Amino acid sequence: MLTLYDYLPSGNGYKVRLLLSQLGRPFELVEKDILKGETRTPEFLAINPNGRIPVLVLEDGRRLAESDAILFYLAEGTPYLPEDRFERAEVLQWLFFEQYSHEPSIAVARFWIHSLGKRTEWAARLEEKWQRGHQALAVMERHLDGRRFFVGERYGIADIALYAYTHVAEEGEFDLSGYPRIRAWLDRVADQPGHVMITQGVF
């Protein structure tokens, strides 16, 4: 069976749990509390030298880090990743957009405010996070004009990756009311068969 090292409130971990649910693939969940430093212990650094969850461990012991690389690996040969070469590249474009232009603002604002409860301590840096996060949301809103999903008009891992932190963006004080296409897309994603909630670790 697959093993997933994960932290349930993590959107990065949630991406993998959501896809595993939709693929109907059972897995053993090993929780690591990042707030307690459990991903920076020598034991965990032997699993992922970069000290981050999620990490997927295959049946034969091989390990894979980086949430969006895990998504791509699990989705190959399934309906969640297109077969067309250019469409696969478009999926990767959105996965890199998510990790570079979206997560570092939207997930980090949520982490500081909602997970750490340190809104005041990070007030000066939050302005920048909100500004950049809204830039990313504007790019998504524009792309969704006339589209139901991010690539090829079919639900897949680009949607999963972007959904993970967008659907909890309000926990980082991002107001989504000005993004009607994003809100409609969030509803479409939540309506997909096999959908699970972010804190639903075992299903």
Next chain:
Amino acid sequence: MLTLYDYLPSGNGYKVRLLLSQLGRPFELVEKDILKGETRTPEFLAINPNGRIPVLVLEDGRRLAESDAILFYLAEGTPYLPEDRFERAEVLQWLFFEQYSHEPSIAVARFWIHSLGKRTEWAARLEEKWQRGHQALAVMERHLDGRRFFVGERYGIADIALYAYTHVAEEGEFDLSGYPRIRAWLDRVADQPGHVMITQGVF
């Protein structure tokens, strides 16, 4: 012919130029000076709504953004990307590591110091960039223990992506003298057939 919107000092653009050189694929270079705001004009935002270079335009007009997605697209079916599914996922793991844990520290420190000449203005934030950048370099140094290249003991796009900003890290005041394996790997990458320099736009 392929068209590449790019800015020559950019490591992200350089990744694509280096691979195109090694693949022997000619391309038309369209330079956009990010320091002059040329990637934030309405004209350029119509090409990439996220306002970043590089952007690859195919012969049929289709466009692709995000340097590492472009690398993956161009490398499929060539010796620069493994055919094995798990090795491809390992390549992606390193590409996401580069964009999330490496580039935002090492490239940004270089940009502030070397490109903008604003070392003093950004002094407070540079400490954090140096700390995180050295964490990323330490992960690379550890991985290169007993390895010649990042994935499958074969030069490929994981090496290209990590080389781009590592080989100019000293322009961001990262001292590489404590990373002997990284320095030996930089030399191996520079020795590959078809190698070009970062500012060598046309070849």
